[in-house]
Amino acid sequence: MKDPRLVPPTLVDAVNELARSSSLGFTFARADGTERHMPFSEIREEARRRGAHFASRGLVKGDRLAIVVPDPDEFVLSFLGAIFAGVVPVPMVPQLSFKNVETYHDTVAHIAEASGAKMLLTTEATRPYVEPATSRIEGLAKSPGGGIMTVADLSAPISGEPNVSIGGDDLCFLQFTSGSTSKPKGVVVTHGNLAWNSQSFMVHGLEKDSSFDKGVSWLPLFHDMGLIGFVIGPLFTNIPVVFLPTASFVRNPRIWLDTIHKHRGTITYAPNFAYQLVSKRLKEKDVESWDLSCMRRTGCGAEPIQARTLREFADKLRPAKFDPASFIPSYGMAEATLAITFTPLGKGIRSDRIDPKDREDAKATPSDAPEAHELVNCGRPFPDHEVAIVDEEGNRLPDRKVGEIVTRGPSVCQGYYQEPELTAAAFKDGWLHTGDLGYTVDGEVFVCGRLKDLIIVRGRNFYPNDLEWVVSELPGVRRGNVVAFSVDGDGGEELVICAEAFQSEALGLTDAITQAILGHFSLNVYKVVVVPQGTLPRTSSGKAQRRKTRQMFLAGQLAQAQRVQGAVEEPSPTA
Numbered sequence: 001m002k003d004p005r006l007v008p009p010t011l012v013d014a015v016n017e018l019a020r021s022s023s024l025g026f027t028f029a030r031a032d033g034t035e036r037h038m039p040f041s042e043i044r045e046e047a048r049r050r051g052a053h054f055a056s057r058g059l060v061k062g063d064r065l066a067i068v069v070p071d072p073d074e075f076v077l078s079f080l081g082a083i084f085a086g087v088v089p090v091p092m093v094p095q096l097s098f099k100n101v102e103t104y105h106d107t108v109a110h111i112a113e114a115s116g117a118k119m120l121l122t123t124e125a126t127r128p129y130v131e132p133a134t135s136r137i138e139g140l141a142k143s144p145g146g147g148i149m150t151v152a153d154l155s156a157p158i159s160g161e162p163n164v165s166i167g168g169d170d171l172c173f174l175q176f177t178s179g180s181t182s183k184p185k186g187v188v189v190t191h192g193n194l195a196w197n198s199q200s201f202m203v204h205g206l207e208k209d210s211s212f213d214k215g216v217s218w219l220p221l222f223h224d225m226g227l228i229g230f231v232i233g234p235l236f237t238n239i240p241v242v243f244l245p246t247a248s249f250v251r252n253p254r255i256w257l258d259t260i261h262k263h264r265g266t267i268t269y270a271p272n273f274a275y276q277l278v279s280k281r282l283k284e285k286d287v288e289s290w291d292l293s294c295m296r297r298t299g300c301g302a303e304p305i306q307a308r309t310l311r312e313f314a315d316k317l318r319p320a321k322f323d324p325a326s327f328i329p330s331y332g333m334a335e336a337t338l339a340i341t342f343t344p345l346g347k348g349i350r351s352d353r354i355d356p357k358d359r360e361d362a363k364a365t366p367s368d369a370p371e372a373h374e375l376v377n378c379g380r381p382f383p384d385h386e387v388a389i390v391d392e393e394g395n396r397l398p399d400r401k402v403g404e405i406v407t408r409g410p411s412v413c414q415g416y417y418q419e420p421e422l423t424a425a426a427f428k429d430g431w432l433h434t435g436d437l438g439y440t441v442d443g444e445v446f447v448c449g450r451l452k453d454l455i456i457v458r459g460r461n462f463y464p465n466d467l468e469w470v471v472s473e474l475p476g477v478r479r480g481n482v483v484a485f486s487v488d489g490d491g492g493e494e495l496v497i498c499a500e501a502f503q504s505e506a507l508g509l510t511d512a513i514t515q516a517i518l519g520h521f522s523l524n525v526y527k528v529v530v531v532p533q534g535t536l537p538r539t540s541s542g543k544a545q546r547r548k549t550r551q552m553f554l555a556g557q558l559a560q561a562q563r564v565q566g567a568v569e570e571p572s573p574t575a
Contacts, residue, residue, distance in 0.1 A: 007199045007236040009168045010191035011083055014236045019044035024210065024240040028073035029259065031248050036073055040235075043080065050081025051162040053154045059119060061086030061164050064174065066117040067222075068108070068130050070094040072243040074151045075221045076231055078121055079173075081154070086164035089173045090115045090186070091222035094122075095129045096247075105133040107184070111176050112137040115186050115417060120148045168192035174417055175224050175334045186417035187334045194228065196410040197337035198236035200382035201229070205328075205342035206267060206297050208237050213297075215241035216265035218249035218256055225302050228338040229269055239267070253278045254286050257317070261290045269299035269330075272306055273480050275313040280479075282316055290320035297345070298322075301330035303543055304447065304465045305376040307351045324348050331378035331447055335432050337411045341387060341445045343379035350377040352446055356521065360460045362402040364439045364446065371520060373466055375446045385409030388431075389440055397439075404451055405438045406431045437463070453546050455486045457493050457523060464546060467497065470520050471513050476501050483536055485550040487526070494526030498536060498549055498558060506530045506560075529558050 008014040018024075018040035025039035038046075059065060065087050069075040075091075082089045092111055095104045108130055112120060118139050122130050127150060134140045140147030172194055174186040202208045215234055219226030221243075234241050242263050249256050257278070260268060300310060314324035325348040332339040343350065353372040358365040364375075381387045388396050389403040397403045412432045415423030426433050437448040449463040456462075467484040471477055481500035486493040497513055510528040517525050535558065537545040552558050 007195050009195055010166050012166050015044050022238050027242045029244050031245050046077050047080035047084050048161045050154050051085035052158050052160050054085045054087050055162055059087045064088045064090050064115045064117045066090045066092055066112045066120040068092045068094050068122040068126055085162040088171050090117055093222050094126045108133040109136040111184055115174050122150055124150050177334050188414040188417050193337045193411055193413050194232055198233040201339040202233045202237040204382050208239055210238045213239050213266045215267040216260045218244040218246050220246045224334045224338050253281050264294045266294055267297040271302040272309050276309045276480055279312040279316050287320040293321040295326050298326040299328040299330055305329050307349050307374050307376050310349050329376045329378050331445055335413055340407050341379040341381050364400040378445045380443045399440050402437055402439045405434045405436045470516050471499055474512050476509055483544050483546055483549045485546050489526055496527050497525055498529045500533050500536055501530050531558050
């Protein structure tokens with residue numbers, strides 16, 4: 001396998017090179033509106049200093065460090081400090097409230113135990129939420145002080161610097177999957193994987209130009225799109241980035257676009273739901289003062305992409321000179337480091353409308369009928385990488401035949417950490433079996449949904465995304481907050497639809513949802529459950545957890561929204 005030609009071989013080499021040759025850096029915006037700018041040279045020195053702290057605590061090359069740090073600057077500096085010391089970071093989602101804290105403790109304990117973490121780094125603010133879980137983690141319990149430290153401990157003066165030899169085949173960090181279909185699994189990400197994928201999406205995909213490009217991101221850094229897409233990729237390719245706290249975006253989505261306007265951001269990325277949130281929340285007066293003509297690379301990925309959502313976003317921001325041709329629908333996953341396919345620059349949204357009846361038979365037949373399903377083109381793989389569609393026996397399928405998406409190339413990771421059976425099931429003969437269903441047209445990829453989520457009712461195949469999107473468009477339903485799955489019934493598999501709605505708008509939605517599914521798919525719904533806002537479970541990265549929703553439904557743990565406007569009654573569990 002040849003080495004990447006345009007980026008350094010390891011993340012340590014990349015940061016060292018930037019410290020010597022670049023005047024650029026990262027800017028960290030805080031919740032109070034202040035900013036902290038750090039040139040790459042300063043980032044390198046602080047990372048080396050923190051690496052020395054980790055070494056002084058007895059951590060050596062290959063040891064795992066769990067990181068639960070919500071502040072972007074503290075996270076980035078600590079993550080890089082671990083890398084310089086040869087320590088393997090294990091990013092984890094932080095929690096800042098006691099809501100569902102027991103479930104959070106389970107997640108922390110699982111990831112820390114599965115990774116074999118010897119130390120957990122957090123902040124004083126988040127310590128109360130993670131510390132109760134540490135007693136359940138064998139590696140931490142045996143460490144001095146319970147194996148927990150805070151970023152405040154890293155501020156003390158320290159002498160010496162880490163002196164560790166690191167190569168492209170060395171493990172860089174463990175990226176735990178978000179757990180939308182199962183318990184989180186630790187993906188083994190090497191420095192070489194990161195070098196290849198960074199070159200792929202930053203150089204070949206985005207065609208980065210360090211003379212004027214600047215990233216703006218609010219994405220959580222414990223997730224691969226935020227961490228690799230806006231920290232690691234830019235470090236390999238000399239691109240400055242402005243980081244916003246994720247919580248600031250959630251509270252006020254306009255801060256994302258305010259920051260792009262202020263800093264003249266050219267590269268940004270977000271999941272589909274973020275574009276939908278902006279379209280819903282922004283008022284016309286909000287965009288009057290913006291000039292967003294600087295947005296030359298507006299990416300979308302990490303969850304199913306809806307063409308309508310992106311079009312609505314573009315329409316909303318037209319007065320601010322937003323160019324819809326800047327959209328870059330993409331496809332990727334943690335097991336392939338990050339990105340697998342990108343659409344060509346300047347093409348914007350391209351979609352395929354297909355016959356829903358033929359789709360049940362795993363065919364993607366073009367259709368102009370009103371009931372046709374629209375899927376967004378996610379582009380083609382990068383140089384030195386390959387994508388194919390295969391059937392259940394592993395045979396390659398031709399264009400417009402739906403099957404499992406598989407990929408291979410130097411960005412594909414080595415497997416799951418200390419999970420040989422799961423690794424063998426997903427990584428076969430050099431190919432990563434993604435578990436996603438899709439098809440190709442002239443080498444470009446269209447994603448249909450998850451293989452394990454496929455709903456089969458009386459011999460007919462249905463994709464949950466299709467059902468959920470139809471229900472999401474109904475008045476009263478919170479768009480994007482619908483989950484479809486099947487359960488065993490008297491006559492075989494039966495369809496269940498769960499949808500979030502405002503309490504005052506629940507009346508009549510059961511019939512509306514039933515009729516919408518019947519009209520679009522000629523499919524009867526076994527049961528509709530209308531639940532209050534915020535009820536349906538999601539992963540830390542915002543993806544719907546269909547399996548967990550199904551488990552909650554079967555256990556009678558889904559509370560129904562009130563069905564009569566103005567009535568005061570306790571939500572009752574659904575049978």
